[in-house]
Amino acid sequence: MSIITALWALGILAVIFGAALGYAAIRFKVDADPLVEQIDEILPQTQCGQCGYPGCRPYAEAIANGDDINKCPPGGDTTIKKLADLMGVEAKPLDAAQTPAIKRVAFIREDECIGCTKCIQACPVDAIVGASKQMHTVIVDECTGCDLCVEPCPVDCIDMVPLASSIERWKWDLNAIPVKVLES
Amino acid sequence: MSFKIASSPHQHNQKSTAQLMKLVALAAVPGIAVQAYFFGYGVLIQLLLAIATALLCEASVLALRGKKVKAKLLDHSAVVTAVLLAVAIPSYAPWWLVVIGTAFAIIVVKQLYGGLGNNLFNPAMAAYVLLLVSFPLPMTSWLPAAPLQQQSLGPADAVCTIFTQFSCSGYSISQLRQNVDGVSMATPLDTLKTDLAQGYTTTESMDKPVFGWLSGEGWFWVNLAYLLGGLFLLQQKVIQWRIPVAVLGSLFSFSFIAWLLSPDTNASPLFQLFSGATMLAAFFIATDPVSASTTEKGRLVFGALIGGLVFVIRSYGGYPDAFAFAVMLANMAVPLIDYYTQPRTYGHKNKGAR
Amino acid sequence: MPTLFQQIQAGKVWDFHGGIHPPSRKERTNQKPVALLDIPDRLYVPLRQHIGVAGKLLVKVGDRVLKGQALTQADNAMAVPVHAPTSGTVLAIELHTSTHPSSLAEPTLVLTPDGMDEWRPRKPLDPAVVDNYTLLERIQESGIAGMGGAGFPTHIKVNVKQPVDYLIINAVECEPYITADDMLMQERASDIIAGIEILVKLLSPKAVLIGIEDDKPIAAASLKAAIGQKDNYFVREVPTKYPSGGEKQLIQLLTNKEVPAGRRPLDIGIVMQNVGTAFAIAQAVLDDIPLIHRVVTVAGETLAQQQNVLALIGTPISDLLTACGFQAEQRQRIIVGGPMMGFAIADWSVPVVKTTNCILAPTEQELGAVSEEMDCIRCSACADACPASLLPQQLLWYSKAKDQDKLAEYNLSDCIECGACAYVCPSEIPLVHYYRVAKAEIRETQREALKAEQAKARFDARTERLEREKQERLERNQQLAAQRVAQQQASGQAAQSAAAVQQALERSQQLAAPALDKAQIIAERERKKAEALAYQQQKQQSAATESAPAQTEAATEDPRKAAIAAALARAKAKKLTQQEPETQPETAAEPTQVEAPAADADAKKAAVAAAIARAKAKKLTEQEPQAQPDSVAATAAEPAQVEAAASDIDAKKAAIAAAIARAKAKKLTEQEPQSQPDSVAAAAAEPAQVEAPASDVDAKKAAVAAAIARAKAKKLTQQEPEAQPETTAEPAQVEAAASDVDAKKAAIAAAIARAKAKKQQNSEPL
Ligand code: SF4
Numbered sequence A: 001m002s003i004i005t006a007l008w009a010l011g012i013l014a015v016i017f018g019a020a021l022g023y024a025a026i027r028f029k030v031d032a033d034p035l036v037e038q039i040d041e042i043l044p045q046t047q048c049g050q051c052g053y054p055g056c057r058p059y060a061e062a063i064a065n066g067d068d069i070n071k072c073p074p075g076g077d078t079t080i081k082k083l084a085d086l087m088g089v090e091a092k093p094l095d096a097a098q099t100p101a102i103k104r105v106a107f108i109r110e111d112e113c114i115g116c117t118k119c120i121q122a123c124p125v126d127a128i129v130g131a132s133k134q135m136h137t138v139i140v141d142e143c144t145g146c147d148l149c150v151e152p153c154p155v156d157c158i159d160m161v162p163l164a165s166s167i168e169r170w171k172w173d174l175n176a177i178p179v180k181v182l183e184s
Numbered sequence B: 001m002s003f004k005i006a007s008s009p010h011q012h013n014q015k016s017t018a019q020l021m022k023l024v025a026l027a028a029v030p031g032i033a034v035q036a037y038f039f040g041y042g043v044l045i046q047l048l049l050a051i052a053t054a055l056l057c058e059a060s061v062l063a064l065r066g067k068k069v070k071a072k073l074l075d076h077s078a079v080v081t082a083v084l085l086a087v088a089i090p091s092y093a094p095w096w097l098v099v100i101g102t103a104f105a106i107i108v109v110k111q112l113y114g115g116l117g118n119n120l121f122n123p124a125m126a127a128y129v130l131l132l133v134s135f136p137l138p139m140t141s142w143l144p145a146a147p148l149q150q151q152s153l154g155p156a157d158a159v160c161t162i163f164t165q166f167s168c169s170g171y172s173i174s175q176l177r178q179n180v181d182g183v184s185m186a187t188p189l190d191t192l193k194t195d196l197a198q199g200y201t202t203t204e205s206m207d208k209p210v211f212g213w214l215s216g217e218g219w220f221w222v223n224l225a226y227l228l229g230g231l232f233l234l235q236q237k238v239i240q241w242r243i244p245v246a247v248l249g250s251l252f253s254f255s256f257i258a259w260l261l262s263p264d265t266n267a268s269p270l271f272q273l274f275s276g277a278t279m280l281a282a283f284f285i286a287t288d289p290v291s292a293s294t295t296e297k298g299r300l301v302f303g304a305l306i307g308g309l310v311f312v313i314r315s316y317g318g319y320p321d322a323f324a325f326a327v328m329l330a331n332m333a334v335p336l337i338d339y340y341t342q343p344r345t346y347g348h349k350n351k352g353a354r
Numbered sequence C: 001m002p003t004l005f006q007q008i009q010a011g012k013v014w015d016f017h018g019g020i021h022p023p024s025r026k027e028r029t030n031q032k033p034v035a036l037l038d039i040p041d042r043l044y045v046p047l048r049q050h051i052g053v054a055g056k057l058l059v060k061v062g063d064r065v066l067k068g069q070a071l072t073q074a075d076n077a078m079a080v081p082v083h084a085p086t087s088g089t090v091l092a093i094e095l096h097t098s099t100h101p102s103s104l105a106e107p108t109l110v111l112t113p114d115g116m117d118e119w120r121p122r123k124p125l126d127p128a129v130v131d132n133y134t135l136l137e138r139i140q141e142s143g144i145a146g147m148g149g150a151g152f153p154t155h156i157k158v159n160v161k162q163p164v165d166y167l168i169i170n171a172v173e174c175e176p177y178i179t180a181d182d183m184l185m186q187e188r189a190s191d192i193i194a195g196i197e198i199l200v201k202l203l204s205p206k207a208v209l210i211g212i213e214d215d216k217p218i219a220a221a222s223l224k225a226a227i228g229q230k231d232n233y234f235v236r237e238v239p240t241k242y243p244s245g246g247e248k249q250l251i252q253l254l255t256n257k258e259v260p261a262g263r264r265p266l267d268i269g270i271v272m273q274n275v276g277t278a279f280a281i282a283q284a285v286l287d288d289i290p291l292i293h294r295v296v297t298v299a300g301e302t303l304a305q306q307q308n309v310l311a312l313i314g315t316p317i318s319d320l321l322t323a324c325g326f327q328a329e330q331r332q333r334i335i336v337g338g339p340m341m342g343f344a345i346a347d348w349s350v351p352v353v354k355t356t357n358c359i360l361a362p363t364e365q366e367l368g369a370v371s372e373e374m375d376c377i378r379c380s381a382c383a384d385a386c387p388a389s390l391l392p393q394q395l396l397w398y399s400k401a402k403d404q405d406k407l408a409e410y411n412l413s414d415c416i417e418c419g420a421c422a423y424v425c426p427s428e429i430p431l432v433h434y435y436r437v438a439k440a441e442i443r444e445t446q447r448e449a450l451k452a453e454q455a456k457a458r459f460d461a462r463t464e465r466l467e468r469e470k471q472e473r474l475e476r477n478q479q480l481a482a483q484r485v486a487q488q489q490a491s492g493q494a495a496q497s498a499a500a501v502q503q504a505l506e507r508s509q510q511l512a513a514p515a516l517d518k519a520q521i522i523a524e525r526e527r528k529k530a531e532a533l534a535y536q537q538q539k540q541q542s543a544a545t546e547s548a549p550a551q552t553e554a555a556t557e558d559p560r561k562a563a564i565a566a567a568l569a570r571a572k573a574k575k576l577t578q579q580e581p582e583t584q585p586e587t588a589a590e591p592t593q594v595e596a597p598a599a600d601a602d603a604k605k606a607a608v609a610a611a612i613a614r615a616k617a618k619k620l621t622e623q624e625p626q627a628q629p630d631s632v633a634a635t636a637a638e639p640a641q642v643e644a645a646a647s648d649i650d651a652k653k654a655a656i657a658a659a660i661a662r663a664k665a666k667k668l669t670e671q672e673p674q675s676q677p678d679s680v681a682a683a684a685a686e687p688a689q690v691e692a693p694a695s696d697v698d699a700k701k702a703a704v705a706a707a708i709a710r711a712k713a714k715k716l717t718q719q720e721p722e723a724q725p726e727t728t729a730e731p732a733q734v735e736a737a738a739s740d741v742d743a744k745k746a747a748i749a750a751a752i753a754r755a756k757a758k759k760q761q762n763s764e765p766l
């Protein structure tokens, strides 16, 4: 007899809690951005296509549809971690070979440029200016360092150069300061 | 000549972690001495055993974890843990007790949590609790204070007893625990608890020889010595006043209220303050920085929580002395306490990170 | 309940949380008079010594400058100039290690003193009679930037619109060792008070509170003596405790107010100035002595004489140390600033700058080097010491974990980097260093986020544009094909061509690629030409209406476009210089046509096209056209007009032009006025018009444009406004418009284009 009472009690409790939880789920629903938007927020927007998709947003859509989260080299581990948090999956190491940690931007050796415009077509963020048969140049502030313009250049005049350090951007890397040795 | 680059500040207060730990150990000396006087040389042997075990365990775990063994050993934190545990267990407890306890404290409670600074619990107290629940008998087998002992025990006896459980003259621990009248003696707190349970009033219970002036025979002096050591630590700014004051204050207040309400069933507040491990815990154990609260207000709350828990456990719990449990429970509450007692940052309206 | 002001009047001083008491060691230097040093052999004057941007360089290598002469000119509100600390010759303008923790190189003017110390003419002001604007201007022109620490331009800080309750003068100087302000107060109290009076005139505060630590009784006494009977001046001695000299801490000490997070003291009616700044203001206004020297404490046990010296700005630190009898240790630490917040330098040739208040050369025993960092034991000593009531141990934890959200939650940004926490930490954890790194990373993340946003916008814009262009091409191709089908059918050549056209049509539809055949290209070109022509005519009309504001919208809509334009200009220039000089009207027109429709499309493209102008100009100026006498009539117009234009331009403008457009200028002067006859028919007029608009622009505009920003100026002139009569008139207008642009926009453009500008500017200072 008592066991039946216990079962009843449990059953009723289960129903009550279920109802409460269900209500809470509706009542306190967080209106989140659609998943794709959130993922796209996290991605670095380099638009480099190294993930195998033509830009960050397509990759965001792919992730939302279950693709791996570790395909974005420019984002690196931080992005993977954030994606892992968002998607509730394990963070994995980066799929591709490690990209250099230093920020780099494209630089066109202007003497050699033949003005073929190939790089302009390649650049996803329009960071290269120039017109046909004229020298081209990179707008440093806009370049995301995606590398995409390097390959198409027929005369290989595009280099990826480390972004020049400046006092404003300096990160307190004391070890990198060259110490002068003096004759005493 | 070359130039040396360093980040500011270029000037440092000269008190290092190692020095702090040394001072803590030093401050415990009077207490240990008084303890050795009243409760036998056993405590010294326990100390040696504990320190040796602690250093050994610490060194091997550090080596296993691939850390800099020497530098980390020299912070002396393992020694402090060992000292605290050694003085907390009965002086003539068998040798393996302290070894197991210390090893557990260092390996599990400290290093497995990530080493100094990362442990959630106070290692000494966690080990004490482990021993208490695993080996209740030897952990409660305190000998009566020296004036009450039937046989007086020398250093050789201490060694024999700890390693063989029989003194050199062949007495077992339980025999040693008998007093001059041939009655097996519990600690004062224990006795009081048993007596109260049996319906005696405090005054009646206090007539027993195990009680001395103000508190238990001998225990008063031990507590006084630790109080002195604690004041020394305060004076040296090794510890801050908040935790000890809060512990003692809250223990005092609770017991005072209880005592006012029912003096017959509650020990006097002063008895509470000078019994068992009160002073040791208030100044040496609860103030362990790693497992205590880190905010100013939080330390008050933390200390008060310990004091309150001690009173409750002493009065209503199953164990005679309660500091280990109280400290561990308070340790568990630390993240919560810290979270809710964050200071208000300069220029902010709201308190802390919320 | 007495009001705050009554409490202050009654002499109440409050307290702040935490703080430490490091050994002060001030007694070593605070009894000796401030020493004067010989003028050093070289002075390194960094062009930027304050927060903000550098001014525009006014001198060039080889110039002789007089003491106090401005070397740079403030060309925007955040800039303050630097001055020649003594008379001498400009030896170089180069990159020199900066007096900054990073030791990165910054543009620096190297001066060889001539020993005569000859002053420029000075014009003292009487603060009683001149108006506030003049005073502010003088403060800015004298290069005064906060001398207590960060170097924030003073004229901005004291140019306030809100009412000011309290002017607080920070005479605390809480860092150990430093006694520069102390000595200044002891020796020059009346000047300081005069400076404060000027500040009072500017700010009209309710009261002046002078906060000074109680370990400087002599300084406090001399200040009090200098104040005399003045109303509402209060000297308040605060207990010696580090960091009571922090701006926020001193405000709390003296007024019991807190500056709300993320706000300025001004928001609670307080302005704080350092005594050194007050002194500098007095000197600037009353004696017209710009900020060319300052008192520096030189201390540390490796020195024979520890003392305060009056050092010229730009004096290499090595000179100062040597003058004080420096005996280096093996691994010597040289610290600029105090032991708590100063930074160690890697190269002792760095100069004294406006914010340098102390140089320390301690021995190893004196300031023990940091021993190895140990684990945090959560002792909270740091939290107890933190003047901002932060929880440094939590911040440390999250800094290590790089958890930026948590760091923000725990108010990392409120850390004043005072170092109190690291000072007390028994585990010797360099806490502040962790925070600095974390802060830099947070800034970087913010920048990145911004950039990602922009990149995304650009990407979207590009995608959309490509889509649109594809669509347009498709439509056009269809139209053209249809036309031709109609034509060809009409002319009876039906089947074959129709098939071809049909094919083309299909192809274009399928590929949506510019697979146009030649005919189409030509057709299109014609169309574009017409378009361009129309556009330019329209533009010329508006240009003729004098102000040409119509084009400004194109060139100035977005400052970034100026940068693009500049870049393109160079591109074009290069391309054309590579081209053979025999430009034929037709082929020359080609690139233009390419660009012209682009110009049509939108503002940005207009700017892009504009750039081409410069290229043309350059090319034509670079040409060495062989003169052929007979055709001179038509074509000599070119050089003649070039010259004419050049001479038209008044001397100043010419100088600017010369300075700015290096290549251009050089070539113009080198050029032999010989021109090529026929081919240049159309193009010849070009350079003429290149200059024409430039000279049209009135002198003021040109001067403004030139002065705004070196970078911008360079670019503006680089994108030479040459107008082609037929097809490229429009770039010229763009240029004209560009010079029309008001200063602000151009300045913005300059800032954005800085990367480029710097490169050029570094390559050869003109
Ligand atoms: S310029 Fe090159 S590296 Fe930079 S964003 Fe464009 S394609 Fe990428």
Ligand code: SF4
Residues within 6 Å of the ligand: A108, A112, A113, A114, A115, A116, A117, A118, A119, A120, A130, A135, A136, A152, A153, A154, A155, A156, A157, A158
């Ligand atoms: S791809 Fe290379 S050659 Fe072609 S325009 Fe770009 S930089 Fe010049």
Ligand code: SF4
Residues within 6 Å of the ligand: C375, C376, C377, C378, C379, C380, C381, C382, C383, C392, C393, C396, C421, C424, C425, C426, C427, C428, C429, C431
């Ligand atoms: S002072 Fe150092 S050891 Fe103590 S809590 Fe702070 S960081 Fe940790």
Ligand code: SF4
Residues within 6 Å of the ligand: C382, C385, C386, C387, C388, C389, C390, C392, C414, C415, C416, C417, C418, C419, C420, C421, C422, C431, C432
């Ligand atoms: S450095 Fe920052 S965290 Fe440390 S004491 Fe100063 S304000 Fe507090």
